[in-house]
Amino acid sequence: MSFGRGVALVGGATTKFGVRAATWAELAQEAGGALFRAVPALTRADVDSLFVGAAEPERFAFQSHVAPFAAEQMGLAPRRVIQRTELACASGQSAIRSAYAAIASGLSDVAVAVGVEKMNIPSMAEANTSMGCVMDRAWDGAHGATAPPFFAMVAQRHQLEYGTSDDALAAVSEKNHRFANSNPNAQFFDKTFDRAKLGRLPVVAPPLRLGDCSSMTDGAAAVVLVADELATKYTKTPVRVAGTGQYADFHNLANAGSLTDWVGLRHAAGEAFRSAGIGPKDLDFAEMHDCFTISEIVEYEAIGLCPPGAGGQYVLDGRSSLGGDVVVNTRGGLLGCGHPLGATGIAQAVEVFDQFEGRVPAARQVPDPHWALVHNLSGSANVHSVMIYEGAS
Amino acid sequence: MAGSSEAPRRRAAVLAPPEPAPPKSEPEPVKKPAAPLPFLLDFFPLEDEKNTRLAAFFRNLKEGRLTTTKCRSDGTLAWPPRVVCPQCHQADLDWVDLPMVGRIYAFSAVLMGAPLGMESEVPFVVGLVDIPDVPFRLFGRIVGTPWEQCHVGQKVRAEPYELPDGRVFYRFRTVG
Numbered sequence: 001m002s003f004g005r006g007v008a009l010v011g012g013a014t015t016k017f018g019v020r021a022a023t024w025a026e027l028a029q030e031a032g033g034a035l036f037r038a039v040p041a042l043t044r045a046d047v048d049s050l051f052v053g054a055a056e057p058e059r060f061a062f063q064s065h066v067a068p069f070a071a072e073q074m075g076l077a078p079r080r081v082i083q084r085t086e087l088a089c090a091s092g093q094s095a096i097r098s099a100y101a102a103i104a105s106g107l108s109d110v111a112v113a114v115g116v117e118k119m120n121i122p123s124m125a126e127a128n129t130s131m132g133c134v135m136d137r138a139w140d141g142a143h144g145a146t147a148p149p150f151f152a153m154v155a156q157r158h159q160l161e162y163g164t165s166d167d168a169l170a171a172v173s174e175k176n177h178r179f180a181n182s183n184p185n186a187q188f189f190d191k192t193f194d195r196a197k198l199g200r201l202p203v204v205a206p207p208l209r210l211g212d213c214s215s216m217t218d219g220a221a222a223v224v225l226v227a228d229e230l231a232t233k234y235t236k237t238p239v240r241v242a243g244t245g246q247y248a249d250f251h252n253l254a255n256a257g258s259l260t261d262w263v264g265l266r267h268a269a270g271e272a273f274r275s276a277g278i279g280p281k282d283l284d285f286a287e288m289h290d291c292f293t294i295s296e297i298v299e300y301e302a303i304g305l306c307p308p309g310a311g312g313q314y315v316l317d318g319r320s321s322l323g324g325d326v327v328v329n330t331r332g333g334l335l336g337c338g339h340p341l342g343a344t345g346i347a348q349a350v351e352v353f354d355q356f357e358g359r360v361p362a363a364r365q366v367p368d369p370h371w372a373l374v375h376n377l378s379g380s381a382n383v384h385s386v387m388i389y390e391g392a393s
Numbered sequence: 394m395a396g397s398s399e400a401p402r403r404r405a406a407v408l409a410p411p412e413p414a415p416p417k418s419e420p421e422p423v424k425k426p427a428a429p430l431p432f433l434l435d436f437f438p439l440e441d442e443k444n445t446r447l448a449a450f451f452r453n454l455k456e457g458r459l460t461t462t463k464c465r466s467d468g469t470l471a472w473p474p475r476v477v478c479p480q481c482h483q484a485d486l487d488w489v490d491l492p493m494v495g496r497i498y499a500f501s502a503v504l505m506g507a508p509l510g511m512e513s514e515v516p517f518v519v520g521l522v523d524i525p526d527v528p529f530r531l532f533g534r535i536v537g538t539p540w541e542q543c544h545v546g547q548k549v550r551a552e553p554y555e556l557p558d559g560r561v562f563y564r565f566r567t568v569g
């Protein structure tokens with residue numbers, strides 16, 4: 001199945017993620033600089049379109065109309081398509097999907113997707129308010145709903161229905177932090193967390209502890225996508241966009257249905273697999289949205305790596321680690337890298353390109369990969385976005 | 394995530410009659426910031442007719458009734474209340490009472506990272522509550538029991554509470 005003409009990912013780069021002494025504009029500049037260094041054949045004039053993934057620049061940076069703002073910061077003058085994509089935690093993948101659609105349709109030939117988020121601001125209570133308005137602000141946010149208590153309820157139900165242990169949750173965090181130790185751009189690059197240490201961290205929203213939650217992070221990342229026939233101008237290892245799927249089925253928490261069966265993800269992943277002509281067993285590695293440890297466990301199940309309820313055992317058995325079935329979150333995940341909302345989906349795609357190019361450190365290099373999946377959820381796991389990539393070799 | 398495309402989520406609305414008014418209980422200590430929050434940092438909705446077409450929800454709540462809208466044409470019961478039916482897109486809706494008593498389906502507590510204006514309420518419990526005969530759950534603050542002693546299946550009753558500026562909102566209180 002094809003959505004139009006072929007599209008290839010030909011390179012990308014990220015800034016350092018973390019609590020950065022840098023503004024939104026400066027992060028955008030850094031991402032532009034890093035992209036043009038990573039793809040030396042790319043010129044400013046080549047870039048006909050720019051898609052800017054940014055979740056809440058109005059709240060965190062008091063800046064609207066960020067697409068032309070980012071273009072100017074990056075030294076770009078897009079002449080075909082310029083737009084911002086906002087889908088909360090999936091704003092970055094949304095930018096890539098939009099770039100893909102623009103190129104597939106013939107509207108664009110060379111498109112940059114950049115994601116930028118500045119989340120550490122002087123008042124972290126105000127930042128928490130901004131995270132609360134991702135929910136149905138008036139009807140859920142007003143009760144104090146933010147992401148941690150929602151995903152804590154997912155964890156509680158998963159533990160109740162399937163007996164998933166706190167140790168399985170910690171195993172996700174331990175794995176992803178270990179991978180982050182090989183990624184200098186990760187927020188927690190220089191921090192080690194074993195399961196014993198994770199179990200002693202303070203509780204944020206029971207049963208979730210600090211190490212079960214991704215961080216409020218500043219960062220930016222950028223990738224370039226081109227029409228297939230232009231790909232070899234930019235890289236010897238173009239990565240084909242092979243499939244994609246997306247699904248949204250509720251917003252208010254009252255309408256969430258089962259907390260442990262993410263039906264929307266089953267639909268989005270199913271559509272992505274169908275469009276790529278492969279199934280979960282074909283995957284070599286995956287970048288999944290581990291905003292919380294429990295998220296990655298539920299995602300194994302909904303994407304089809306293991307049966308419902310078996311996600312905890314899947315990670316405990318090492319099946320998502322190097323040497324396992326499908327290596328998950330080699331970049332370090334959101335847990336290890338931090339989660340600058342708009343930048344996360346782009347940084348995941350950078351990892352996909354770098355893995356296929358074979359240039360990541362040996363501690364996280366997947367041997368001879370061919371198929372990769374990227375997943376982002378947004379909000380209260382009420383939207384799921386999935387892309388499947390095929391490497392050249 | 395919800396089963397909308399797998400199985401019909403909407404069931405015929407069979408509503409329990411309104412529960413008798415809850416017994417008067419001790420008011421929760423009000424711990425609110427001294428100064429009102431700027432509009433764009435305030436989670437609570439504006440409730441009066443000048444600002445919303447759902448003002449009846451808040452009037453009913455002030456009388457101790459938790460209500461929502463039901464479509465006159467196809468019976469669709471929606472949460473939150475609507476001005477247009479999400480099923481048939483007609484605007485001919487009735488206000489109906491929701492059952493006030495339910496059971497906790499899932500809960501957690503906010504021990505850190507509270508939004509502006511809620512920091513002084515930490516730790517606080519939030520949860521999803523199963524209420525009978527409606528095609529959704531209700532999410533809300535749960536008071537009356539510390540989080541360490543709350544449990545799934547615990548009985549809770551909806552109640553209104555007043556904000557310092559006179560607006561009203563709802564929450565759940567553990568029963569027994």
Ligand SMILES: [Zn+2]
Pocket residue numbers: 464465466467468469478479480481482483
């Ligand atoms: Zn209707």
